[in-house]
Amino acid sequence: MPTLDWIGKRAVVNHHKAVPYRLVKCDQELSAGAAGEGNLLVEGDNLHALKALLPYYGGKVKCIYIDPPYNTGNEGWIYNDNVNAPEIKRWLGQVVGKEAEDLSRHDKWLCMMYPRLVLLRQFLSKDGSIWISIDDNEVQNLRALMDEIFGKQRFVATCIWQKRYSRENREAIGDVHEYLVVYAENPELFKQSRNRVPLTEEQAKIYKNPNDDPRGRWRGIPMTAQGYRPNQMYEIHTPAGVVHKPPEGRCWSTIEPEFLKLKAEGRIYFGKDQKSQPSVIRYLSEVEGFVPWTWWPHDEVGHTDESRKEVQSIFGTQTAFDTPKPTRLMKRVLEIATNPGDLVLDSFGGSGTTGHAVLQLNKEDGGSRRFILVEMEQKIARDITAERLKRVIAGYGETPGSGGGFRYCTLGEPLFDERGQIAEAVKFADLAHHVFFTETGEPLPPVGRVVLCPPPNANKRRARSDAPYPRSPLLGVHNGRAIYLLFNGILDDKKPSGGNVLTNDVLKHLPPHTGPRVIYGTACRLSANRLKREGITFRQIPYEIKTE
Ligand SMILES: C[S@@+](CC[C@H](N)C(=O)[O-])C[C@H]1O[C@@H](n2cnc3c(N)ncnc32)[C@H](O)[C@@H]1O
Known part of the structure; x- marks a missing residue:
């Protein structure tokens, strides 16, 4: 099988492992609306943000959408579309090293994308899908990267979005489209669970109700089919006494008993005069929509002019953000790939269109989808992404508010310092998420989970603001194994390091579990034999906590 290679590849294939897990800090002032609903906007480089969010959301995201830099080489916008952003340059210098000086623009793009896609894959749920906007600058490299990271067998489709409706005359062949490259963790499951595309009002116009049918709007589908089938060649008598036989070369589309049943249900239409050939009535309420296809024309999903006008209507100027979708x-994308209640991730947040669409769709169908957006540029994240979400939530111009809210987060220090010691700022809840995830590969189950950045009054009634809910050294049970963490005096021992050492007394106070137990603590006073008898695996903090 052909493989993709480029200068710098060796340096980045395992880079995601070296990225430290960081603390995620909530900024109450920059958050808005009903902030506790689970929507997040994270300011920071997505490489670090994704690693920090993994213990909370790994394997839980139903739909990832990303709109990464297209690598067009165009400079001078508010958002610079090539990979020369200072943060990325610095990162390439550090990770790829001296080799970075010889990298072409495509090498740089591949170096930037590789570790991010590796991390993104770890967020996808078993029935999840990832959708990537891209154009001809990098589409072939993206496909090769995705085949390598996700696997060829997970490719679903490349959709073509008609981004422009007017002719583009500057090029030899005018460029009026972009792509949406789609992969699914399990394409068969995705096929079964994805939704159909709802009809637009334009498409629904053919459904009418000339006879005030209480079942609503409908259309008549001629009851004939091509060919000759003996049991579909019967005579039909209309209410006005006209007798019809199938037209030349055709038969009725259904057998006689089925026709009579439909007629009894009032689902056969013979025209206003009750004399015409029969049609089967199909109600609009029964139409499930279309199976999605790869052609996404501008009249169905919008175009770049429309997105600029949206930015204008939200911010009062079109120049607030140059490349909104x-x-x-x-x-x-959300209609096809999500259901109410699903989690959506966009790690190249830009103007926040994905968050906007989630809020709008929830308002329309009463759903409770949640979004996580990541945006690297502080100015964009604060002045554009957050501001747009705030306006959508509260309403802008003539547009009523969607309701909802979001938390604004920034990235804090790494959980572990260069010597592998746990940073002072790390609270029980932070380490609990980390330990459970690295031990099991799953986020903490709901019973032990804390809301990422809980609101200030969430822990009022608890003694310590860093305590998870419920506050317990038993983090959760995974495949029959219970995971415990003794850290920050979780057992309320008054001594500074009290309760962090696994002693006879501490063991007695731990919530019971029948089955194997993994206990993390700073030291263990129990003998190897005793541990074996009790079915306990002891892991010493910090040395036996996985940091990759
Ligand atoms: C093409 S724009 C996305 C536009 C977005 N889909 C919209 O509709 O507004 C890409 C965004 O990703 C951001 N970005 C680029 N590299 C990033 C990184 N490493 N981490 C997080 N954000 C990044 C850019 O600052 C830019 O705002």
């Missing part, structure tokens, strides 16, 4: 395009 239309909200309708994002809504279409």
